[in-house]
Amino acid sequence: MTLSTRTNAIRFLSKIGCPKNVIDHCIVVSNLATAIAKACERRGIPVDIKLVEIASLLHDAGRSVTHDVRHGVIGSALARANGFDERIMHVIETHVGAGIPADEAEAIGLPKRDFMPQTMEEKIVAYADKLVKGKKRIGVDEVLEEFSKMLGANHPALNRFRDLDREISTLAGSDQLGSSDLRKATEKRPP
Numbered sequence: 001m002t003l004s005t006r007t008n009a010i011r012f013l014s015k016i017g018c019p020k021n022v023i024d025h026c027i028v029v030s031n032l033a034t035a036i037a038k039a040c041e042r043r044g045i046p047v048d049i050k051l052v053e054i055a056s057l058l059h060d061a062g063r064s065v066t067h068d069v070r071h072g073v074i075g076s077a078l079a080r081a082n083g084f085d086e087r088i089m090h091v092i093e094t095h096v097g098a099g100i101p102a103d104e105a106e107a108i109g110l111p112k113r114d115f116m117p118q119t120m121e122e123k124i125v126a127y128a129d130k131l132v133k134g135k136k137r138i139g140v141d142e143v144l145e146e147f148s149k150m151l152g153a154n155h156p157a158l159n160r161f162r163d164l165d166r167e168i169s170t171l172a173g174s175d176q177l178g179s180s181d182l183r184k185a186t187e188k189r190p191p
Contacts, residue, residue: 009057030056033128039172055091098160
């Protein structure tokens, strides 16, 4: 199936019962993820900007059912049942945390398989999602502080996020990630 439009993606979130605050969060994450994808593209990194835009809008579809760690798997199933592009389902499944390896997935009640972002698009959405708390853009240090409080100071997710930050910052240009274009990207824009 082809990728959806921005408007249809937002309508889908409403249709499945995502709360308004979740939809607002998804819009801000999409704006940031799209800006990061464009920064990567300007630096010659191949990235499907439309996929990033739509998948990041849909990344929290599973929050229409639960707000726990299973929301990625549930959101992917909802997207699949509604005929969304298979690549979107991979983004939805791998956005949780900074990715979850198979051994950790099984330990927290997810199917025993790898939920680590692999493609550029998956990595950008996972990263952008962590940099947006509600509708507010937060910094890397705040993300790490929250991960530490939730998971413990030595949890491997902290290093996974640090690695993701280094990779995306390098590819998009660390100067780009702090740019006014990316700060503006977190402003809510209409569908």
